[in-house]
Amino acid sequence: MPDHNRPAFELTILGSSSATPTSTRNPTSQFLTISDRYMLIDCGEGTQMQLRRYKIKFQRIDHIFISHLHGDHYLGLPGLLASMHLLGRTKPLNLYAPPELQEILEVQHKHSETFLQFPIKFHALSFDKGRLLFEDERLRVDSIVLNHRIPCCGFLFREKEMPRKIKAEALKKYNIPLKNINGIKEGNDFKTGDGTVIPNAEITLDPPDPRSYAYCSDTIYDESLIEKLRGADLLYHEATFMNDMKERAKETYHSTASQAGTIAKRSKVKKLIIGHFSARYNDLDGLLSEARTVFKDTELALEGERFSP
Amino acid sequence: MPDHNRPAFELTILGSSSATPTSTRNPTSQFLTISDRYMLIDCGEGTQMQLRRYKIKFQRIDHIFISHLHGDHYLGLPGLLASMHLLGRTKPLNLYAPPELQEILEVQHKHSETFLQFPIKFHALSFDKGRLLFEDERLRVDSIVLNHRIPCCGFLFREKEMPRKIKAEALKKYNIPLKNINGIKEGNDFKTGDGTVIPNAEITLDPPDPRSYAYCSDTIYDESLIEKLRGADLLYHEATFMNDMKERAKETYHSTASQAGTIAKRSKVKKLIIGHFSARYNDLDGLLSEARTVFKDTELALEGERFSP
Numbered sequence: 001m002p003d004h005n006r007p008a009f010e011l012t013i014l015g016s017s018s019a020t021p022t023s024t025r026n027p028t029s030q031f032l033t034i035s036d037r038y039m040l041i042d043c044g045e046g047t048q049m050q051l052r053r054y055k056i057k058f059q060r061i062d063h064i065f066i067s068h069l070h071g072d073h074y075l076g077l078p079g080l081l082a083s084m085h086l087l088g089r090t091k092p093l094n095l096y097a098p099p100e101l102q103e104i105l106e107v108q109h110k111h112s113e114t115f116l117q118f119p120i121k122f123h124a125l126s127f128d129k130g131r132l133l134f135e136d137e138r139l140r141v142d143s144i145v146l147n148h149r150i151p152c153c154g155f156l157f158r159e160k161e162m163p164r165k166i167k168a169e170a171l172k173k174y175n176i177p178l179k180n181i182n183g184i185k186e187g188n189d190f191k192t193g194d195g196t197v198i199p200n201a202e203i204t205l206d207p208p209d210p211r212s213y214a215y216c217s218d219t220i221y222d223e224s225l226i227e228k229l230r231g232a233d234l235l236y237h238e239a240t241f242m243n244d245m246k247e248r249a250k251e252t253y254h255s256t257a258s259q260a261g262t263i264a265k266r267s268k269v270k271k272l273i274i275g276h277f278s279a280r281y282n283d284l285d286g287l288l289s290e291a292r293t294v295f296k297d298t299e300l301a302l303e304g305e306r307f308s309p
Numbered sequence: 310m311p312d313h314n315r316p317a318f319e320l321t322i323l324g325s326s327s328a329t330p331t332s333t334r335n336p337t338s339q340f341l342t343i344s345d346r347y348m349l350i351d352c353g354e355g356t357q358m359q360l361r362r363y364k365i366k367f368q369r370i371d372h373i374f375i376s377h378l379h380g381d382h383y384l385g386l387p388g389l390l391a392s393m394h395l396l397g398r399t400k401p402l403n404l405y406a407p408p409e410l411q412e413i414l415e416v417q418h419k420h421s422e423t424f425l426q427f428p429i430k431f432h433a434l435s436f437d438k439g440r441l442l443f444e445d446e447r448l449r450v451d452s453i454v455l456n457h458r459i460p461c462c463g464f465l466f467r468e469k470e471m472p473r474k475i476k477a478e479a480l481k482k483y484n485i486p487l488k489n490i491n492g493i494k495e496g497n498d499f500k501t502g503d504g505t506v507i508p509n510a511e512i513t514l515d516p517p518d519p520r521s522y523a524y525c526s527d528t529i530y531d532e533s534l535i536e537k538l539r540g541a542d543l544l545y546h547e548a549t550f551m552n553d554m555k556e557r558a559k560e561t562y563h564s565t566a567s568q569a570g571t572i573a574k575r576s577k578v579k580k581l582i583i584g585h586f587s588a589r590y591n592d593l594d595g596l597l598s599e600a601r602t603v604f605k606d607t608e609l610a611l612e613g614e615r616f617s618p
Contacts, residue, residue, distance in 0.1 A: 003407050017391070019395050020389065020391075020392045020395050020396060021357060021358055021361070021388075022361065022390070023358065023361040023362055026358070027388070045354055045355060045357070045358075045384075045385065045388040046354060046355045046358060047333075048330060048354070049330055049332065049354075049355060051331070052331065052332040053332050068420045069417075069420045071387055071388055071391045071417070071421055071423075072388070072391075072420050075354075075387055075388045076382055078384055079330075079336070079354040079381070079384050079437070082328065082329075082380045082381075083328070083329045083330070086329050087329060096312070098420070100420040103416055103420070104416050104417055104420060107412055107413050107416050108378075108380070108413055111378045111407070111409040111410075111412070111413060111459075112378045112379050112380055112459065113458065113459050114380075149422065150420075150421065150422050151421065156382055
């Protein structure tokens with residue numbers, strides 16, 4: 001019997017190309033589900049078609065995070081919002097994005113005479129330091145300031161510690177009443193009818209370790225990230241170029257596959273996903289093996305691939 | 310021996326869905342080539358990926374026509390312009406569109422700090438009456454004012470009459486000198502050395518009939534179009550709904566398949582293409598047969614299909 005059924009924590013890659021898409025690679029977007037929270041991370045052109053392709057119910061998305069305002073990271077958003085509207089959405093949508101995105105959307109909606117039937121709760125990103133963006137009983141999401149040509153944030157998604165699990169046999173053996181359950185899950189000991197104290201550790205199991213996902217969309221090689229990403233279960237780090245183009249990477253405030261591997265290794269994450277590949281690479285094997293030379297547990301962000309910590 | 314090699318006149322469907330795309334149908338866009346002129350008509354989300362899919366060299370496109378500012382007709386434009394820029398375009402691009410599109414693009418470019426390396430020659434559409442938009446020695450393009458919820462234009466592409474063809478045997482028989490050739494092609498008779506007048510009709514062939522394509526993107530059923538479309542070789546007319554939803558079509562300023570057929574029949578065009586299908590229709594056979602009941606020579610605008618007059 002499994003000790004516990006963990007809630008979902010799954011990332012789906014919707015697009016992995018850098019600025020110019022190719023015939024097989026879409027611009028950046030990822031779909032993340034943690035428990036029953038549906039979240040979209042960046043929304044390049046074609047994201048709504050990709051969501052349909054992978055049969056993701058996009059009306060269930062309540063949080064959209066946009067890292068920065070280069071077109072390959074947000075140009076799919078107006079179309080997605082329009083489709084949500086046309087398909088009858090009324091519930092609010094949380095949008096975490098650079099403040100200027102509001103003006104971009106307003107101008108478009110004005111000229112198309114579009115009046116969305118659902119409210120957008122706009123949460124303006126700031127770029128001075130990482131901030132808490134969202135928190136509930138299961139999850140917290142923080143921004144990570146990245147160093148790119150224009151203001152840009154990554155995002156860190158962290159599960160919260162779950163309550164302890166009461167052992168089924170302990171429930172039966174000590175006939176634990178309902179009113180004590182929540183306290184025991186939070187770590188209380190249990191006192192039986194005759195006053196005997198049963199230590200919490202004897203009647204409960206440790207909760208699973210909280211899982212985390214860090215998303216670094218567009219960034220120059222930046223060692224100040226290492227501390228912020230430390231120990232993440234899953235790290236997405238852009239790898240626009242191979243290392244023979246590291247000068248070009250630096251000029252354009254992007255990273256190489258080798259640099260992504262270095263950040264993963266030094267921040268001691270468990271798994272690295274690389275993406276945002278330049279259109280010049282038809283074959284991605286070179287990028288993958290370059291990153292793996294530095295950090296073994298690396299995978300490619302390929303359209304439709306799913307990852308869990 | 311063929312009488313003449315006609316230059317290309319070919320339409321490629323890039324997207325055929327109405328406002329919400331489906332997993333198999335993209336929002337509206339069409340690629341038209343007449344002689345060596347490459348033109349794009351509307352540019353819904355994902356158009357640049359569709360151009361790649363069908364191996365169309367998009368840097369050769371010099372004219373883009375945007376019918377109106379509903380998102381499904383232009384949201385792919387910013388991404389296409391960005392890719393043209395990133396791939397090194399420097400030659401000018403002509404953009405025919407509602408004037409407000411300039412503001413939309415400017416706001417986006419400002420916030421992404423994008424400075425296109427090629428000039429956009431912006432030609433603002435007007436909506437009071439049809440206007441000449443472009444003309445050269447081979448082609449003229451006029452706008453057709455449509456009746457939709459927001460200002461909207463269709464486009465009429467017409468080849469110009471080509472010069473007459475001189476018969477090869479006449480050239481030889483009368484030993485026609487080079488200096489007379491152009492005049493004869495324009496319809497002049499030929500006077501031989503002894504003063505005999507050879508009538509033009511005897512030494513030339515009629516040029517082929519000029520071909521035409523009319524594009525009616527989004528429009529309510531509108532009989533005032535009949536005169537404007539009269540005799541077109543190829544007509545694209547939207548058919549968002551089937552006739553059982555004609556009230557819904559009217560409310561949303563769209564047309565039914567049957568209404569598209571009626572416009573085609575009454576304007577005596579040669580062939581009708583219907584498109585802009587509502588996402589509610591998985592199977593398009595009903596739309597096609599409904600239109601064909603009224604106008605036999607009807608085809609569906611399916612992604613990747615090519616049509617010539």
